[in-house]
Amino acid sequence: xxxxxxxxxxxxxxxxxxLSLAACGSLMGSEDDGKSAEKKGDDVxxxxxxxxxxxxxxxxxxxxxIEKQVKKLTNNKGKVVYANAGEDAxxxxxxxxxxxxxxxxxxxxxxxxxKKIAPSVKKAKEADIPVIAYDRLAEGPVSGYxxxxxxxxxxxxxxxxxxxxxxxxxxSKIVMINGSPTDxxxxxxxxxxxxxxxxxxxxxxxYDTVGWKPKxxxxxxxxxxxxxxKDDIAAVYSANDGMAGGVIKxxxxxxxxxxxxxxxxxxxxxxxQRVVTGEQYMSVYKPYPEEAVGAAQMAVRIAQGRMVxxxxxxxxxxDNATTKNIPSLLVSVRPLTRDTIKSTVIEDGIYxxxxxxxxxxxxxxxxxxLKG
Numbered sequence: 153x154x155x156x157x158x159x160x161x162x163x164x165x166x167x168x169x170x171l172s173l174a175a176c177g178s179l180m181g182s183e184d185d186g187k188s189a190e191k192k193g194d195d196v197x198x199x200x201x202x203x204x205x206x207x208x209x210x211x212x213x214x215x216x217x218i219e220k221q222v223k224k225l226t227n228n229k230g231k232v233v234y235a236n237a238g239e240d241a242x243x244x245x246x247x248x249x250x251x252x253x254x255x256x257x258x259x260x261x262x263x264x265x266x267k268k269i270a271p272s273v274k275k276a277k278e279a280d281i282p283v284i285a286y287d288r289l290a291e292g293p294v295s296g297y298x299x300x301x302x303x304x305x306x307x308x309x310x311x312x313x314x315x316x317x318x319x320x321x322x323x324s325k326i327v328m329i330n331g332s333p334t335d336x337x338x339x340x341x342x343x344x345x346x347x348x349x350x351x352x353x354x355x356x357x358x359y360d361t362v363g364w365k366p367k368x369x370x371x372x373x374x375x376x377x378x379x380x381x382k383d384d385i386a387a388v389y390s391a392n393d394g395m396a397g398g399v400i401k402x403x404x405x406x407x408x409x410x411x412x413x414x415x416x417x418x419x420x421x422x423x424x425q426r427v428v429t430g431e432q433y434m435s436v437y438k439p440y441p442e443e444a445v446g447a448a449q450m451a452v453r454i455a456q457g458r459m460v461x462x463x464x465x466x467x468x469x470x471d472n473a474t475t476k477n478i479p480s481l482l483v484s485v486r487p488l489t490r491d492t493i494k495s496t497v498i499e500d501g502i503y504x505x506x507x508x509x510x511x512x513x514x515x516x517x518x519x520x521x522l523k524g
Contacts, residue, residue: 192257194226196455197233198448199251199259203288204239207364207394208420210262211236213440213502214287218260221448230452239363241265241334248272252279257455259283260298260447263290265334270474282454286447289336291472295454296462297480298447300438302337306344308487309415312434313387314352316413324386325356327376329369329399331391333360336472341391341417349389356380361391366398373402382406387413387433393423396432419488419497424508427490429516437488437496446481490520498522 200218202210219232233256237244241264249272251259259276261283263269273283273292282295289297317324326349331338338360349355357379359372369390376385382403390396396416403411413433416423426432446465453462466479488496497503509517517523 192456194229194456196222196226196230196258196452197256198222198230198451198455199248199254199256199261200232200234200286201244201247201251201259201261202234202236203244203262203264205236206239207392207418209418209440214262214444217441217444218448218451221445222452225448225452237264239264241268245269245272248283249275252276252281255279256281258451260286260451261290262287263335266291266336266472267334284447284450284454285472285478287337287443289470289472289478291474293475294472294478296450296466297470297478298443298450299337299480299482300443300485301482302340303344303347305417305436305438305485306341306346307348308344308436308485309341309389309391309417309434310345310348312415312487312489313389313413314348316433317353317386320386321353323354325354325380325384326387326389327373327380327385328355328358328389329372329391329395330358330360330389331395332362332364334362335364338364338391345389353386356385361395364392364394366394366401368398369395370398370402373399374406377402377406382408385412387415389415391415392417393420393432393435394418396423396426396435400426400431419502421503421507424488424493424497424503425510425513427488427493428508428513428520428522430490433489435488437486437492439483439485439500440502441500443483446483450481493520493522 205211215234222230222232235247244264252275259281269290270292273290273294276283277293284296285294287299314321330342357376361368388399390399393416396414399414411431416432416435419435419437423432423435427435450462450465466481468480468482469477470480486496498505505522509522
């Protein structure tokens with residue numbers, strides 16, 4: 153579990169930090185740092201291990217952005233060795249072990265299972281290969297952690313529900329569809345949401361969803377509808393967009409046409425379109441380029457032994473179950489609603505307006521001022 157050492161509202165701007173580092177380049181690096189960089193130079197190999205491909209972001213954003221940034225930082229001499237675990241913890245451990253055997257210089261890992269990956273992280277440490285936990289805080293002796301401000305994610309979701317419910321909140325029953333119990337981020341999202349929701353609403357049902365699977369989330373929602381009654385559910389906390397899709401299908405299958413507010417996270421294209429139509433109340437926009445660029449910067453710097461720059465990037469500290477004060481880069485997030493689509497995913501170039509406003513969604517887009 154992560155221990156935070158700052159307030160949730162503090163934002164990290166990787167791009168601004170990168171400019172700052174560049175501006176003070178003459179100050180960067182002790183004598184030892186210089187020797188390490190000279191010894192390794194730009195010929196670095198970064199291992200990248202992502203957990204699954206069902207969530208669109210990993211293949212569309214994280215992998216290509218990290219690969220591009222590593223090349224940029226190393227004058228096209230560095231490379232990324234990539235593997236996706238397909239939500240298989242044992243497979244991911246084998247992938248990490250193989251990267252250790254292949255003697256990569258540093259490993260970025262987004263863990264399928266934070267606990268099960270720990271022995272492989274330890275093997276890497278023993279082989280003097282730093283492991284940076286990416287997006288999910290793995291256990292074991294990780295050398296760094298790059299992620300979004302996960303507690304803030306949950307807080308933003310919880311605040312959105314309270315805003316939607318208004319003065320009726322205290323008598324309202326809500327359902328919580330939480331993320332996977334093997335993903336440490338899920339616990340932090342839940343903690344952040346509960347910090348806003350507890351004593352403000354009635355949490356009638358709460359479920360943990362193995363593997364973040366939309367189908368499982370839909371089954372949980374169906375169970376909640378049976379237990380509570382479809383007309384007595386005032387809102388649904390869904391920890392991410394994929395599950396929100398499963399929740400909404402279950403609500404519709406139960407005969408609901410006036411859907412309760414449903415939250416999400418990740419700003420997936422299908423979720424943004426559901427927000428446009430009003431089927432999904434909100435998502436959380438997480439600027440993937442910012443997180444991926446920060447991870448690539450940290451990976452290259454530690455591989456090159458440029459520890460002053462590495463420490464400057466990792467301005468926060470986190471704890472996992474086995475390691476304290478892990479140097480961390482925590483990136484801020486923003487709510488995505490019908491009012492903020494333009495200022496988030498469109499402004500940052502994640503999606504173009506015509507990608508969102510396809511023929512099926514043009515009329516809904518027009519009502520909120522989105523035009524291709």
